Amino acid sequence: MKNLLRLEELAQFLVCLWYLIATDGAWWAYALLVIGPDIGMLGYLVNARAGAFSYNVLHHKGLAVLVLATGLGLQTGWIVAAGLILFGHASMDRVFGYGLKFGDNFHHTHLGWIGKLKAQEQAQ
Numbered sequence: 001m002k003n004l005l006r007l008e009e010l011a012q013f014l015v016c017l018w019y020l021i022a023t024d025g026a027w028w029a030y031a032l033l034v035i036g037p038d039i040g041m042l043g044y045l046v047n048a049r050a051g052a053f054s055y056n057v058l059h060h061k062g063l064a065v066l067v068l069a070t071g072l073g074l075q076t077g078w079i080v081a082a083g084l085i086l087f088g089h090a091s092m093d094r095v096f097g098y099g100l101k102f103g104d105n106f107h108h109t110h111l112g113w114i115g116k117l118k119a120q121e122q123a124q
Contacts, residue, residue: 005094006094006095009091009092009094009095010091010095012087012088012091013088013091013092013095015088016033016084016085016087016088016091017030017033017088019084020033020081020084020088023077025081026081029081029084029085032085032089033084033085033088033089033092034089034092036085036089037058037059037085037086037089037090038058038089039058040054040055040056040057040058040059041054041055041106042054043055044106048103048104048105048106049103051101051106052101052102052103052106053103055100055101056100056101058086059086059089059090059093059100060090060100061086061087061090061091063086064083064084064086064087064090065083065087066083067079067082067083067086068080068082068083068084068086068087069083070083071083094111097109097111097112097114098111098114099111099112
């Protein structure tokens with residue numbers, strides 16, 4: 001089941017990438033797709049709870065769909081691109097096992113534990 005969900009997320013990422021390519025998106029849109037929403041990790045400089053909040057806001061697919069729908073409704077290309085970037089990036093992260101964060105630890109996500117903590121959890 002886990003692999004099926006990753007394939008679904010990969011398909012969503014590829015649709016966002018395809019749309020950016022098909023609409024002749026600017027080169028910087030691709031860079032933002034890969035790393036842009038990760039600016040939300042800066043909240044971890046405050047504490048884990050603030051970091052989880054700021055990270056989750058920029059990785060929430062509901063917000064991405066809202067931004068995308070707003071851009072389509074207003075027929076504003078850069079807002080559409082922003083929605084695609086948010087949605088595509090969240091999908092890409094979930095392909096690699098990075099989910100929405102809990103406030104206790106960066107490695108604790110809605111998809112389970114990531115990194116070294118995951119290995120420790122599985123060993124127990």
